[in-house]
Amino acid sequence: MVKIAPSILSADFSKLGEDIRSIDKYGADMVHIDVMDGKFVPNISFGFPIIKSIRNLTDLEFDVHLMIEEPTRFVDEFIDAGADIITIHYESEVHIDRAINYIKSKGVKVGLSLNPGTPVSLIENLIPALDLVLIMSVNPGFGGQKFIPYSLDKIKEVKALAEKYNKDEMMIQVDGGVGTQNIKEINEAGANVVVAGSAVFRNGEIEKNIEALRKAVI
Numbered sequence: 001m002v003k004i005a006p007s008i009l010s011a012d013f014s015k016l017g018e019d020i021r022s023i024d025k026y027g028a029d030m031v032h033i034d035v036m037d038g039k040f041v042p043n044i045s046f047g048f049p050i051i052k053s054i055r056n057l058t059d060l061e062f063d064v065h066l067m068i069e070e071p072t073r074f075v076d077e078f079i080d081a082g083a084d085i086i087t088i089h090y091e092s093e094v095h096i097d098r099a100i101n102y103i104k105s106k107g108v109k110v111g112l113s114l115n116p117g118t119p120v121s122l123i124e125n126l127i128p129a130l131d132l133v134l135i136m137s138v139n140p141g142f143g144g145q146k147f148i149p150y151s152l153d154k155i156k157e158v159k160a161l162a163e164k165y166n167k168d169e170m171m172i173q174v175d176g177g178v179g180t181q182n183i184k185e186i187n188e189a190g191a192n193v194v195v196a197g198s199a200v201f202r203n204g205e206i207e208k209n210i211e212a213l214r215k216a217v218i
């Protein structure tokens, strides 16, 4: 079983509320919210007002992916805005252990994300504290990019660490370039949550696209 987390970065922002209701109606498992600051990644997306404005439209978990420098500065505000899961990048905090434990102390789920070039071995000591590991399968900043093939090896490494530390319930999430063409091998490699932006929102055919992803992983 693999959970599908549509990334709203690829939604139609002229009708964002409608798109949120659609992904909920057509079976998404959580809402992936890509926050970008133009510094950690070469793009700027959106912040607290957008998250607040869609919070009451769905009961789905808000899976907030912070692609920003020193994200600990804003954890409280993202929680106030409605985040259920806060994922930060290993590369974005000098004191990553402190940052992870700060988020945990706030009572929300905590995720740790790795850029493609960052080895899985660097996060082994943090696995016991994590609710989620996010393996970036594209260089972060944009939707619609191509899946980086060596990500499959990293998924297997994270899966092995989850087993080593008895973290069966830990979410192993893959983000970037996921579609019907690769969702099955991504799941078989060990991912139990996939983020999909363009594959879900393409041509505005949300119901059809989510159904196609579900069929492709059977």
Ligand code: DX5
Binding pocket: 007, 009, 010, 032, 034, 065, 067, 138, 139, 140, 141, 142, 143, 144, 145, 175, 176, 177, 178, 195, 196, 197, 198, 199
């Ligand atoms: C990229 C974001 C991804 C992206 C996924 O920095 O973290 O969530 O929006 O978009 P697709 O599925 O189109 O690659």
Ligand code: ZN
Binding pocket: 007, 032, 033, 034, 065, 175, 195
């Ligand atoms: Zn993301």
